[in-house]
Amino acid sequence: MSKLALLLLILVIIAGGFGAYYYYYYVYLPSTIITLKVLAWGGVEMSETLKEIISGFEQEHPNIKVEIVLVPAEQREVMILSMAQSGTLPDVLHFMPYALAEYVEAGILDEPPDYVIKDIKANYPEGAIEAVSYKGKIWGYPTEFDPVCLWYNKKLFEEAGLTRPPETWEEVIKYAKNLTKYDASGNIVQEGFALFASENIAYDFLIFLQIFYSAGGKFLSDDFTRLLINSSEGVYALSLIHDMISKHRVTDVKWGATEAFRLEKAAMTLQELPWRNDLEPAMGENFTHLATYLPPKVGGKRVTIAHIYLMGVASTSEHKKEAWELVHWLNTPRREGEASPLAQYFFKIGIMPSRFSDLRANPDYINNPLHRPFFESLNFTKPIVPSLRGFAEIAGILFTMMGNVEYGKAPPKAALDEAVAKASAVLSKYYGSVALGDESSRAFKLVADWEDYVVRHGVAMKEALKMELLTMTSLLFLLHRSTL
């Protein structure tokens, strides 16, 4: 065979290869059955339970199949990042939107249809709705809203002669002084109040916020350019924590609260309900010594905060209408007086849903003395902070501030002032007069466009490339053999 003919043959095969794969992926594969992908986390058992529950939806909608995309819980938000970059976001997203502003600004969330928004407004606590709102719009169902309440050890209380949990923060300090035990050299062997410190300083920041908001503090200025935590309420809140460590000496920052509670070496702390999953298995029977109560008041006022989970639809979804139907189906009761399918799933895995009808549908759960304070707190629970851009980075600054104060590296007022200044520097980029630059300079648009192209066709390209490599390698081999 002449060299030219061989070359032509190769070119034909190459063209054919590419053609075959593009056809396969863009014409053949898309079929009439709509597949919705749902993002979920947890173990295999949990996803099996979720699958069972979702099968109810599949029965009602025979042309829709639901696939669950399982990710490890800690990796959830980073996986969303990578999936956004590779264009493989699932249709339904269920995640913790601590950076809701960034997600909305990047345009990866779809705006809910009106019937969803109406349903959310009518059935969820105000704080939960606020937590999933940004720029005046609601972005999905606030499925899980975990308020922070008081946890205490009844046994240790009884030993100190205390009969009821503290109502105010002054009482907390008083109780803590009674409950703290020291050894011969003055080290704390039993904490009156436990902080999370080296275990996870973010939780101590939540405690700070609980005091701050109860004292009437406001987190953010109305124009979103400044944090207001260095107000008198902020100084009060942070000083309270600081004094617990250095003045009253009722807590030891070397211990993490979870450790201390497990070993029954701490009497009180503030945490969310899911914390029981860290305590119960490790404590066994001793877990029954623990009890919960409403978070402490400041000056007669009681406010607490909660983490939020959002269930919404990705803007890259090709079946948004059906996806919202699935989301709505999961979050609304199928029959009057019943819990919604998602709530049934939540109850099975030990999570408290935030929808009122779900909570009313399960009175045993609500009236369980361990759960009740969390349920009652829903009325005065706020989102941790209003959704704002750059919050993740600011959170880092705020956690460093907590650390500086807890380890005595800075006094409360100075630490607050510093944190506010640094946070403002971050915020000014998004909300201030120093606006961010305009769109990417045209010169680089080519590269950027190519990047986008790779993202959208990446998978198909990869498959085609694989096949081409195979073909060419075998051809090269044959060529080498034949010309020898």
Add this chain to the structure above:
Amino acid sequence: MSQDKLTPYILLLPIVAHIVVFWLYPFALNVYISFLYWTGLEPLYKAKFVYLENYRSLLLEDERFWTALRNMAYYALGVPVIIGLGLGLALLLNQRVRGITFFRMSTFAPYITAGVALALIWQAGLYHPFYGLFNEVLRRLGLPPQPWLRSPSQALPAILIHIVWKHLGYIALLFLAGLQQIPQDYYDAASVDGASAWDKFRYVTLPLLRPVILLVLILVTIGALQIFTEPYVMTMGGPADSTLTLVLYMYFMAFMYMNMGKAAAMVNILFAIIFALTILEIKVLRRSGAYWG
């Protein structure tokens, strides 16, 4: 014969292509990203062009960046320690006693063990305030137990001790190679001149080891600038950022704070520092003519 002319290029093509795609292109793209505000969620072309804003905010406004740099300077303090100890260990391992290979391998073992495993053993098994071996030993000796990784003042030194321990064997082996290249004649000549052991060390060993010492100095410093695994596993940046390193902070900035532009800027700054050091290393190597192969 035309086949032969092309052969080198054909053979090298995939390799060069790989280097371009996975080293050169990312390097250039990283520079580009550092001029953007990009969360990583939207396509790159939608990111906003912010010129030098990331660098400015990093160098002028970001306290944690400077904290990380200060921590790295502290880590760099460990460098002379590791060099001194390494040299001493090398001298010890250079002795001709039976079974010396076993001891050499022992000091080398941590270097080839997964950093994660060692970091966890030290964090959970040795440095733990209640169940760790160190505090148990202190308690038995009647000394007060230490908070180690739980205290901002002790966490960084604790991690530093661990890192020095891990790499000491490797450094010692490098010095050992250098020591063994010194011809015995030099020592014999010195003995003839009436030199003591200390004199021999000072006037024969040290000068001839100078290029190795300088080389190791730079290698270790460059390594110290890239520490990630130990602080990530043991303290996640440490109580109050006391063990924060630049690569760790970059990881947070890119994948948790979703500010890829700033992370890229940080990376470039760090690279500039390392690049300068590497140029220094090459100059040192050239000057001392040390290619040992």
Add this chain to the structure above:
Amino acid sequence: MRGFKLLVYALLAIVALAYWFPYAWMVLSSFKTTEEILTLPIRILPRSLYVYNYVFLVTEFPFLNAYINSLVIASLTTILVIFTSTLAGYVLAKLEFKGRDVLFMLVLAMQMIPFFVTIIPNYKLIASLGLLNTYWAVIIPSMVSPFGIFLMRQFMLTIPDDLLDAARVDGCTELEVLFRVVFPLCKPAWIVLGVTTFIASWNDFLWPLLVLRKKEMYTVPLLLNLLGVAAGDPRYYGVLMAGNTLGTIPTLIIGALAFRRIVEGMRFTGLKM
């Protein structure tokens, strides 16, 4: 002189103790029950060989999976690195062509770029190609190693040209010279390169942490990190130590067997590793 030798042995003993005690503690702890771990004062030796930690490790965590993942990734990476390094090393050392020196400078320059510079763009690239959570995400970026190319080139320079010319005279094509004459000579260099690459790949942490997100795909260091996080709960402490024990055995064995070669490799390339 007796006194001196005694001193040396004493110092060596101290060194050995300093280097083995963490491993000893790891192994001993892996056989302790939760109770033993949590009671103070701490006992050094476990009461008995409590193997349940190991059982728990293998059944509750995908430890076998992680082992296989690490094994596959490290092996494939090593094979590919040896292949590409030998190829490139040979071409750069033995073949004359335009731009050869420039390319070699390029390879050296690549060694100067630290890994973290390429992390973010490489991550985006791998994600775009849909390769996240696959072996290839870890293997492909590492399969060409500037260090490996450098090592093999230096080694190739020591192969006498006469050998190659003789083969050429006998009528071999370049490829045949490479495969039939050069490759068999490379064994010592391959051992050095192979061992160092395998160990480095096995121990790699940051990159797999980024691109392997599902537990079943974790490599051993990633799984150990997961165990470490879980070990905030003291019940998992023994399991963590069991995991560490199993995870560190392969590299220790390889290191012990190939120790001499590794040291040779260190000397050969100007003390870099």
